[in-house]
Amino acid sequence: GAGVSQSPSNKVTEKGKDVELRCDPISGHTALYWYRQRLGQGLEFLIYFQGNSAPDKSGLPSDRFSAERTGESVSTLTIQRTQQEDSAVYLCASSLVLGPRNTGELFFGEGSRLTVL
Amino acid sequence: QKEVEQNSGPLSVPEGAIASLNCTYSDRVSQSFFWYRQYSGKSPELIMSIYSNGDKEDGRFTAQLNKASQYVSLLIRDSQPSDSATYLCAVKTGANNLFFGTGTRLTVIP
Numbered sequence: 001g002a003g004v005s006q007s008p009s010n011k012v013t014e015k016g017k018d019v020e021l022r023c024d025p026i027s028g029h030t031a032l033y034w035y036r037q038r039l040g041q042g043l044e045f046l047i048y049f050q051g052n053s054a055p056d057k058s059g060l061p062s063d064r065f066s067a068e069r070t071g072e073s074v075s076t077l078t079i080q081r082t083q084q085e086d087s088a089v090y091l092c093a094s095s096l097v098l099g100p101r102n103t104g105e106l107f108f109g110e111g112s113r114l115t116v117l
Numbered sequence: 118q119k120e121v122e123q124n125s126g127p128l129s130v131p132e133g134a135i136a137s138l139n140c141t142y143s144d145r146v147s148q149s150f151f152w153y154r155q156y157s158g159k160s161p162e163l164i165m166s167i168y169s170n171g172d173k174e175d176g177r178f179t180a181q182l183n184k185a186s187q188y189v190s191l192l193i194r195d196s197q198p199s200d201s202a203t204y205l206c207a208v209k210t211g212a213n214n215l216f217f218g219t220g221t222r223l224t225v226i227p
Contacts, residue, residue, distance in 0.1 A: 033215065035217070041219065042205065042217050042218060042219030042220050043161070043205065043217040045214065045215070045216060045217070048214055048215075056214055058214075091161075104149045104151060104166070104207075104209040105151065105163050106151075106161075106163065106207075106215065107163075108160035108161050108162070109160065110159075110160055111160055
């Protein structure tokens with residue numbers, strides 16, 4: 001597609017349920033980021049994928065959070081046993097890689113708004 | 118200490134004035150610096166990138182970088198109501214990670 005695509009756009013779930021969020025990056029962008037943005041707050045880094053390198057998981061807030069990426073395309077972010085504090089917009093972004101480094105110029109999807117009741 | 122710090126604002130300026138947004142960062146080896154704009158309810162979009170000390174101009178926007186002071190700023194000349202948004206400073210570390218500040222909310226008053 002022309003841009004970063006995320007689904008679902010909105011998800012309402014009950015506390016304790018598992019949720020899965022999907023991101024389809026721009027074709028050719030081998031770098032992919034997940035961020036969390038709580039209402040009125042900044043972007044909180046969660047995880048970063050680049051090509052076949054080991055992902056940088058340093059931002060995942062707990063072991064309830066995990067993410068995978070299939071090759072250099074689709075990524076899924078899974079939150080197990082959701083809590084009310086997980087309510088936020090989850091943003092995915094992709095970036096072009098030139099040589100050994102990515103450009104750092106991120107293109108964001110529209111986000112997945114998660115509400116945990 | 119946060120990686121990237123910004124004044125949260127809100128910052129209000131009259132239409133036609135210069136808006137000045139500031140950002141400091143903690144990692145001295147950071148090499149790449151970005152300003153993103155985020156309208157309410159929308160995703161961030163890149164408006165400026167800067168990689169070396171000094172000024173970089175693009176239309177009404179000027180980014181300024183001072184690596185010695187670990188400081189980056191964004192000036193918006195002839196501010197318009199359509200510039201009203203949250204401006205996010207982002208810094209790329211040597212590990213290729215990208216950290217964002219909490220953003221400064223700008224309101225341009227007609």
